[in-house]
Amino acid sequence: MAKLRVGCLQLNLEKSENFELVKEKVLSFKEEACDLIVLSELCVGGPGSENSQHYLGIYEERLSVLAKELDVWLIPGTFYEKVGEQVFNVAPVFNPEGEIVQRCKKNFPWLPYEKGVALSNEVCIINIDETTKIGVHICYDLWFPETSRALALNGAEVIINPTLTPTKDRDIEKVMVQATAAQQQLFYVDINGAGEQGCGKSIVCNPDGEIMHESNGGEDRFVVELDLKHVRDTRKNGIYGLGQPLKSFRDHQDFNKMYEKKDNEFLDSLGPLAETKDKNED
Secondary structure: OOEEEEEEEEOEEOOOOOHHHHHHHHHOOOOOOOOEEEOOOOOOOOOOOOOHHHOHHHHHHHHHHHHHHHOOEEEOOOEEEEEOOEEEEEEEEEOOOOOEEEEEEOOOOOOOOOOOOOOOOOOOEEEOOOOOEEEEOOHHHHHOHHHHHHHHHOOOOEEEEEEOOOOOOHHHHHHHHHHHHHHHOOEEEEEEOEEOOOOOOOEEEOOOOOEEEEOOOOOEEEEEEEEHHHHHHHHHHOHHHOOOHHHHHHHOOOHHHHOOOOOHHHHHHOOOOOOOOOOOOO
């Protein structure tokens, strides 16, 4: 895949019971030729892990129908899901056939506030096709650079982050999105809720850390086209032909060992850590 068209929904949400709104807005992309549609964290049922009437299983079939009808990949925000005796905050990933191909668990619940939610150590990577991988963060995971590094080392060219932030630290998160995109040399798509669930301010950044789209506090429905060649070029040749952080990390004999799970074939494909001929020093 050369380009990934992502439909993004920052919705004016009620505290809960938002499925019909979500369905309406997802279907509004029917003529947009999107590859992937993304919504915010817990957009359907709202926060509260004890509220089992909004667990993923209640909505799974209906979400599957949406993905299949639009023939798109769908990350419909997140839902709580009970696994054994534990409850996780999970982002289901539906393929265009309506199948769940991944249930991405939030690594870092917003403790001590997000009560009753288990931590996860999973690195969530989705193969969109033979050449394209995306990684998934969920909200507070952004605050832990170890998680984005793990996704990048496993070949993610895009990180999707469904977010629920209603608090004044949202502006700090926007800076983190820019920094993460540049540090890991990838696209970062961070979609927050609005209305009674969040303060909006969704943001999308490219692999140079530049802002591609920035929402205000109200509802925002938008499409971004991510040129994956940009990721591949900047990882091989450096940001603006300069810094090559992913290759530098790969080649560090000590720090590299901190991550046991990584895609060494992908990392080797980036080529040697060497000076590039053309440097944009403006």
